Amino acid sequence: MNSLILVVEDEKGIRNFISTVLTSNDYNIIQASTGHEALSMVTSYVPDLIILDLGLTDMDGLDVLKSIRTWSNIPIVVVSARTFERDKVFALDLGADDYITKPFGTQELLARIRTAIRHSKKDFVKNNFMKEFKMGNLRIDYEKRIVYLNDREIHFTKIEYKILMLLSQNAGKVLTYDFLIKEIWGPYTNENQTLRVNMANIRRKIEENPGEPKYILTEVGVGYRMVEEVTN
Numbered sequence: 542m543n544s545l546i547l548v549v550e551d552e553k554g555i556r557n558f559i560s561t562v563l564t565s566n567d568y569n570i571i572q573a574s575t576g577h578e579a580l581s582m583v584t585s586y587v588p589d590l591i592i593l594d595l596g597l598t599d600m601d602g603l604d605v606l607k608s609i610r611t612w613s614n615i616p617i618v619v620v621s622a623r624t625f626e627r628d629k630v631f632a633l634d635l636g637a638d639d640y641i642t643k644p645f646g647t648q649e650l651l652a653r654i655r656t657a658i659r660h661s662k663k664d665f666v667k668n669n670f671m672k673e674f675k676m677g678n679l680r681i682d683y684e685k686r687i688v689y690l691n692d693r694e695i696h697f698t699k700i701e702y703k704i705l706m707l708l709s710q711n712a713g714k715v716l717t718y719d720f721l722i723k724e725i726w727g728p729y730t731n732e733n734q735t736l737r738v739n740m741a742n743i744r745r746k747i748e749e750n751p752g753e754p755k756y757i758l759t760e761v762g763v764g765y766r767m768v769e770e771v772t773n
């Protein structure tokens with residue numbers, strides 16, 4: 542059965558554009574132009590994914606997100622204007638699965654949707670057990686806690702390994718600086734600088750050219766994203 546996607550966007554042109562793209566890619570679409578309409582549609586249709594514009598006329602998109610997250614884990618991809626970088630971070634920390642910046646292309650939109658839906662289905666696998674991560678020349682053995690690059694064992698510190706583990710288990714998704722810091726050092730620290738230093742070390746170990754990373758991308762002002770596929 543095709544996935545059902547709720548498109549929440551007040552601008553008719555953008556709403557239609559998104560809907561056309563998704564319909565021609567075999568998704569079923571329902572639309573909402575306000576936050577209140579969106580909330581009632583989520584309850585009555587329980588879609589498989591929500592595309593949520595943050596700039597709505599009747600309420601703040603972040604409040605729509607917050608309200609949905611009090612009772613549902615439906616994947617949510619947030620759409621925001623480039624000028625509101627902080628909103629992206631807020632949205633991710635409030636439980637959005639991903640974000641996309643206006644203006645965006647068709648391929649980017651479809652990739653974000655595929656990733657978010659896949660992750661929501663993969664949750665049970667993750668919770669049960671994931672033994673190994675493999676991508677390009679990189680392999681992580683989660684049981685033995687060993688990382689291999691081109692079949693050669695690479696040494697990582699405990700913290701570097703933990704960062705790599707979090708990013709690889711969420712490949713395709715951006716993890717915010719705050720999220721990573723809290724996962725690793727707990728809620729009462731501000732280890733921004735330390736995180737950056739660790740990331741530089743990780744990249745030196747796994748990236749051919751750390752200045753142009755292939756495996757772990759920086760989402761400026763937001764966080765890091767491990768790619769789902771590498772082109773060698």
Ligand code: CA
Pocket residue numbers: 550551552594595596597
């Ligand atoms: Ca808008």
